[in-house]
Amino acid sequence: MAENSNQDTNVVVERLRAWSPNAISEVIEFRGETTIVVPRNMLREVAERCRGDKDLRFNLLSDATCVDRYPLEPRFEVDYQLVSIPRRERLCLQVRLSSSDPVVDSLVPVWPGANWLEREIFDLFGIRFNGHPDLRRILMPDDWEGHPLRKDFPVEGYRDIPSIATRYTRNRT
Amino acid sequence: MTIQSETSTVETATGKAKTMVLNMGPQHPSTHGVLRILLELDGENVVKAIPDMGYLHTGIEKSCEDKTYSQAITLTDRIDYLNPLGNNLAYCLAVEKLLGIEVPKRAQYIRVLMVELQRISSHLVWLGTHAIDLGAMSVFLYCFREREEILKIFEFVTGQRMMTSYIRIGGLALEPPTGYLQRVEKFVKMMPGRIDEYEELLTGNRIWIGRTKGVGYISATDAIALSMTGPTLRAAGVAYDNRKVFPYSSYEEFDFDVPTRTDSDCFARYMVRVAEMRESLKIIRQAMKKIPPQGPVRTEAPGIVPPEREKMKTEMEALIYHFKIFTEGFSPPPGEAFAAVESPRGELGVFVASDGSPKPLRVHFRAPSFINLQALPTLIEGKLIADVIACIGTIDIVLGEVDR
Numbered sequence: 418m419a420e421n422s423n424q425d426t427n428v429v430v431e432r433l434r435a436w437s438p439n440a441i442s443e444v445i446e447f448r449g450e451t452t453i454v455v456p457r458n459m460l461r462e463v464a465e466r467c468r469g470d471k472d473l474r475f476n477l478l479s480d481a482t483c484v485d486r487y488p489l490e491p492r493f494e495v496d497y498q499l500v501s502i503p504r505r506e507r508l509c510l511q512v513r514l515s516s517s518d519p520v521v522d523s524l525v526p527v528w529p530g531a532n533w534l535e536r537e538i539f540d541l542f543g544i545r546f547n548g549h550p551d552l553r554r555i556l557m558p559d560d561w562e563g564h565p566l567r568k569d570f571p572v573e574g575y576r577d578i579p580s581i582a583t584r585y586t587r588n589r590t
Numbered sequence: 591m592t593i594q595s596e597t598s599t600v601e602t603a604t605g606k607a608k609t610m611v612l613n614m615g616p617q618h619p620s621t622h623g624v625l626r627i628l629l630e631l632d633g634e635n636v637v638k639a640i641p642d643m644g645y646l647h648t649g650i651e652k653s654c655e656d657k658t659y660s661q662a663i664t665l666t667d668r669i670d671y672l673n674p675l676g677n678n679l680a681y682c683l684a685v686e687k688l689l690g691i692e693v694p695k696r697a698q699y700i701r702v703l704m705v706e707l708q709r710i711s712s713h714l715v716w717l718g719t720h721a722i723d724l725g726a727m728s729v730f731l732y733c734f735r736e737r738e739e740i741l742k743i744f745e746f747v748t749g750q751r752m753m754t755s756y757i758r759i760g761g762l763a764l765e766p767p768t769g770y771l772q773r774v775e776k777f778v779k780m781m782p783g784r785i786d787e788y789e790e791l792l793t794g795n796r797i798w799i800g801r802t803k804g805v806g807y808i809s810a811t812d813a814i815a816l817s818m819t820g821p822t823l824r825a826a827g828v829a830y831d832n833r834k835v836f837p838y839s840s841y842e843e844f845d846f847d848v849p850t851r852t853d854s855d856c857f858a859r860y861m862v863r864v865a866e867m868r869e870s871l872k873i874i875r876q877a878m879k880k881i882p883p884q885g886p887v888r889t890e891a892p893g894i895v896p897p898e899r900e901k902m903k904t905e906m907e908a909l910i911y912h913f914k915i916f917t918e919g920f921s922p923p924p925g926e927a928f929a930a931v932e933s934p935r936g937e938l939g940v941f942v943a944s945d946g947s948p949k950p951l952r953v954h955f956r957a958p959s960f961i962n963l964q965a966l967p968t969l970i971e972g973k974l975i976a977d978v979i980a981c982i983g984t985i986d987i988v989l990g991e992v993d994r
Contacts, residue, residue, distance in 0.1 A: 447925045448687050477830075478817050479930065480956035484943045498928055498939065498956070502814070502830050509928065530817025533964045541651075556644040556993060565652055566952075572656045 429453070429508055432472055433463060440466070445511075452496070452509040460512050461522040467499060467508070468527055475499035475508060478528035481535060483542045487568035492516040493544060497524065497531075514544065523549035541566035609637050612975075616645050620723040620979045623989025627966075627978070634974050639967045646993035654953035658919030659685050660759060662953060666940075667753040669955055670991035672712040675704050675744075676933045678757035681953075683838055684929035684940040685759050688922045689894060696885040697761040698840040703774065703877040704747070704756065705839075705931075706870040710781070711740040712934035713863050713870075717788060720860070720983035724801045729791050736784050743773050760895035761888030771878055778874055785867055792860070802856035806969040806981040809854065816965045820936025820958055821862045822985055826854035832932040839931075843880070844873050856984040863986075866934075894920045919948035935959050935986050955994060959987040 430453065433440045440463050443454040455463045467475040480498040491513040499508045512521055523546035524531040535546045536555040543564035546552060554561065563570055615626040624645035630638040650669055654662040666681045667674035679701055686693065693701075718733030741751040747766045748756035756763050792798045808818075810826040823830055831848040833841040849865035851858035888895050896915050897908035914920075924946040930939040936958030943952040962985045969981040 448690060448927055450687075450926075450928060452926070476814050477819075479819075479937060480928070480939050480941065480954070482941050482952075482954040482956075484926070484952045486945075486951070496926070496928075496941065498941070502828065502835070505835050507836065507928075509926075528817065529815045530961065530964060533960065534817075537960075554644075556647040558644070565649060570652075572652055 429467075429473055429506075432470060433466065436466060436470075437462075450507070450509060452511050454511045454513065457512050457514065457521055460510070461524065461527065464497070464510065464524050464527045467510070473501065474503050475501045475506075477502055478524070478530050478534070479507075481524075481531060481538060483538045483544060483566075485542060485566065485568045487516070490515055493519055493542065495521060495538065495544065519544045520547060521545075522547045523552075525549055540564070543567065614978070621982055621989075622719060622987055623992075625963075625982070625987065625989055625992070627982075629975065629978065631975060634976075636970050636973055636975060636978060639970050639978070641963060641966055643963075643989070643992050646989050648994070650994045651953055651955065655950055658948050659922070659950060660915070660919065662950065663758060664753070664755050666955075667755055668990065669957065669994055670933065670935070670938070670959070670988045671752065672715050672988055673708055673933050673935070673938075674752060674754050675708040675757060676712075676931060676938060677955075678755060679705055679839065680929060680931045680933070680938045680940045680955075681942075682757050682759050683931065684927050684942045685922070687927040687929050688925060688942055688944055689759070689891070689920075690923075691760055691889055691891050691894065693761050693839075693889050694886045695840065696882050697887045697889075699877050699881045700762060700766060700887065701757055701839050702841065702844070703874055703881065704744075706873045706877070707740050707743060707774070707777075709870045709934045710867050711737045713867050714740075716863065716934070716983075716986045717860075720980075720986075721792065721798075723979050723983045724798065726792065726795070726798065729788055732784070732787065732791075736781065739777050739780075743770070743777060746770060746773060758888075758895075760891050761886070765887055771881070774874065774878060778871055778878075781871055782868065785864060789864060793864075799857065801976075801980055802860060802984075803853075805856045805973070805977045806984055807853075807855050808965060808968055812968060813854070813965065816968065817961050818936070818965050820933070820962065820986075821859055821866065822936070822962055822965075824848065824850045825858040825862045827852040832930050832937055836930065838929070844876050846873050856980050859984045921946055921948050930956070933958055935988065935991070936962055955991075957991040957994060959985075959989075959991040960994075963987050963992055 430444055440459055441453055442456050445452040467473050477500040479500045482496050484494040486492055493514040495512050497510040523535055535549055538544050539552055540554040540557050541564055609630050609632045612629045612631050614629055615621040616624040626642040628640040629636055650665050654665055666677040669677050714733040714737040718730040721729035745751045747770050748754040810828050813823050813826045827850055829848045829850050834848055846869045849862050851862055893911050897911055901908040902912045922944045924944055926943045928941045930937050938958055939956030941954040942950055945951040970978050
């Protein structure tokens with residue numbers, strides 16, 4: 418089963434390489450999952466290829482998420498999990514972004530379902546998507562400052578009231 | 591989000607008319623939680639709908655990054671609170687994939703048994719609340735009566751009714767108690783008749799048909815394009831079910847069907863979910879036969895899976911592992927893993943990234959309610975306001991999962 422899927426994903430890599438030699442900058446195989454790292458400027462074209470090519474047919478965008486590798490550079494990884502329902506195949510497209518310019522082309526024109534997923538990434542990581550029709554915050558309030566899932570945002574948030582521990586020690590002394 | 595006070599004008603049969611903006615929710619009984627929808631209305635017709643959420647955003651993904659891999663399991667219970675065992679399973683499968691460990695067959699079958707019971711209980715809550723939204727009061731009471739039986743089984747097996755945290759990395763938390771299969775057996779014997787009762791109350795009911803047939807249509811192409819999964823997609827005729835397409839936890843050994851319909855309206859989704867309950871019963875019956883009476887429920891993975899209590903008390907090495915697991919945790923190799931299960935609402939995916947430390951670098955939940963909710967405007971725009979309630983109910987959202 419695992420060998421089969423490996424061969425199939427090699428088909429994906431082959432198809433993409435045959436179409437354009439610059440389309441893939443790295444292929445990561447880990448625990449039976451294939452991740453294709455795509456240069457930032459090629460993302461939308463590769464995605465269109467993955468969806469439209471009759472041998473690939475990745476018609477469902479399952480998930481999109483981001484990883485913050487602060488303080489390493491390139492800091493952000495945006496992962497798109499694709500599913501091909503007819504071919505029973507999964508694939509992950511990854512694009513890496515630097516902290517100085519976290520902008521990437523939106524995939525909403527390719528999969529309309531990317532809309533809210535990209536809004537979530539924008540909201541929580543502050544990554545901007547070029548050509549997104551409605552790039553607003555989705556989970557946090559509109560006037561929230563900062564992007565809470567970034568590693569330099571503290572887990573407990575920024576508080577303007579003293580924590581319970583501080584109040585406790587203050588009362589005792 | 592601010593309410594757009596300026597409204598547009600629409601063409602009506604009697605000429606131009608102004609639309610009005612109606613704020614539905616966040617405190618509204620039929621939004622199933624704290625969902626707010628801005629509805630732009632032309633009389634009784636919905637011109638535009640903008641869902642607004644985040645009222646229940648508790649930052650679970652951020653909290654997971656501050657906990658060890660095992661500690662984060664308790665948080666997964668609280669995402670989709672109607673499907674805690676399914677969330678546990680998805681998260682554990684992702685971490686197990688990252689670690690590269692296998693779970694004993696016995697534990698896999700018990701996982702399947704529990705998750706299918708959970709699916710029935712989740713569908714019962716859905717059926718009850720959906721029916722009460724559309725005016726069928728009695729179905730709600732019957733559904734919750736049967737759900738209570740499932741929760742009693744959970745309490746017996748896991749010690750908790752809802753926030754079970756029963757499925758752990760590498761297996762299960764506990765050996766199930768003696769006699770649990772008899773309880774499941776009793777439930778499985780009783781349930782088919784009860785499902786017939788719900789169907790008698792609803793399937794041929796003229797009011798039910800009037801409120802659901804032809805309401806909330808979405809084509810299969812649109813549903814896939816909007817990343818919809820689960821019963822909503824299967825009601826559009828696409829037989830996409832993770833249990834069949836990408837089997838996990840030994841689902842490939844079970845014989846069951848994936849119910850589909852082609853009408854893709856609220857009634858079709860209702861029929862798919864009812865049929866799924868029957869399929870789940872089928873899987874439970876097979877699982878009861880498959881579960882061996884004896885055998886380990888946890889895999890042997892020193893340093894990752896806590897040792898048996900008995901060993902911990904008698905062996906030095908086991909004690910050291912026990913101490914290390916509960917103080918420091920374990921460190922999976924650097925990498926990323928994505929595991930998807932079929933939750934009652936659709937594809938529940940968990941993405942875990944590790945940087946080689948005992949705490950996850952990133953945990954992300956592909957929440958099916960969140961993504962299915964995206965299609966709500968497509969379902970209701972141009973339809974009557976009464977259908978909005980039917981459509982929210984039919985995509986079966988859990989706001990805890992939408993907002994996470």
